[in-house]
Amino acid sequence: MSEPPRRSPLGAAGWAIRLLGCAGVALFVVGAFTPLSNAINRYMAGTARVEPADAIVVVARGGADTDGVLTNRSLRRTLVGIELHRHGLAPVLVFSGADDEIEARTRLARGLGVPADRLLAARGARTTLEEADALAQLLTPKGMRRVLLVADPIDMPRTRLVLERRGLTILPAPTASSGPDQPEARLGLLRDLCSELAAWGYNRLAGRI
Numbered sequence: 001m002s003e004p005p006r007r008s009p010l011g012a013a014g015w016a017i018r019l020l021g022c023a024g025v026a027l028f029v030v031g032a033f034t035p036l037s038n039a040i041n042r043y044m045a046g047t048a049r050v051e052p053a054d055a056i057v058v059v060a061r062g063g064a065d066t067d068g069v070l071t072n073r074s075l076r077r078t079l080v081g082i083e084l085h086r087h088g089l090a091p092v093l094v095f096s097g098a099d100d101e102i103e104a105r106t107r108l109a110r111g112l113g114v115p116a117d118r119l120l121a122a123r124g125a126r127t128t129l130e131e132a133d134a135l136a137q138l139l140t141p142k143g144m145r146r147v148l149l150v151a152d153p154i155d156m157p158r159t160r161l162v163l164e165r166r167g168l169t170i171l172p173a174p175t176a177s178s179g180p181d182q183p184e185a186r187l188g189l190l191r192d193l194c195s196e197l198a199a200w201g202y203n204r205l206a207g208r209i
Helices: 011-033 036-045 072-086 099-111 128-142 153-164 183-205
Strands: 055-058 092-096 119-122 146-151 169-174
Touching: 036 153, 036 183, 055 072, 055 128, 072 092, 072 099, 072 146, 092 099, 092 128, 099 119, 119 128, 128 153, 146 153, 153 169, 153 183
Parallel strands: 055 092, 055 146, 092 119, 146 169
Antiparallel strands: none
16 A cells, blocks of 8 residues: 655745745845846936036935034035036035034035035935925925935935925936945845835835825
8 A cells, every 4th residue: 555645844834934045045145246236226326317407405314423424325415416516507505304414514515615605404304205395395485496316326216206296306316326346235235225115115105205
């Protein structure tokens, strides 16, 4: 008499866990040792449109420490905005976000020769949605609707959408970044990309963008 076929001791749940583990290892290898995250980052930046505008807007990213020193990402955005202003692409340069980051950016811009009357601030915002509201309230009454938006590639899609929802015309000016080439840094970028895409999906479902 033949024996009945043996079932796998793992069961369905065990196989699912094993597959999940294999997928995690594969994602780790691909994320760390291939330029996948760099390619996604560049794709999210979209096509830059560096053209004359009513205002150059540099949105928040990372803030400043207790000594008033900007984070690397915030500094990079600020310098790009200052450079665009120096090229005469808009009459005003606008910083948005928390007060400490705005103050640090303003000091840097003044130190690099931007006149005080060419600097505007959209203060008190802690989230992208709050920034969009503050910027719309600041710029719309002044007739400034055509905006050069300075943001990192990863932040550009969601920031652009929330500003367009408030009646602004957005010209993307993403910070130039080819992305990291070290495995650990690539994994960090992949993590940030997943977080940003999750935030984009949540806000999309909630009807905010």
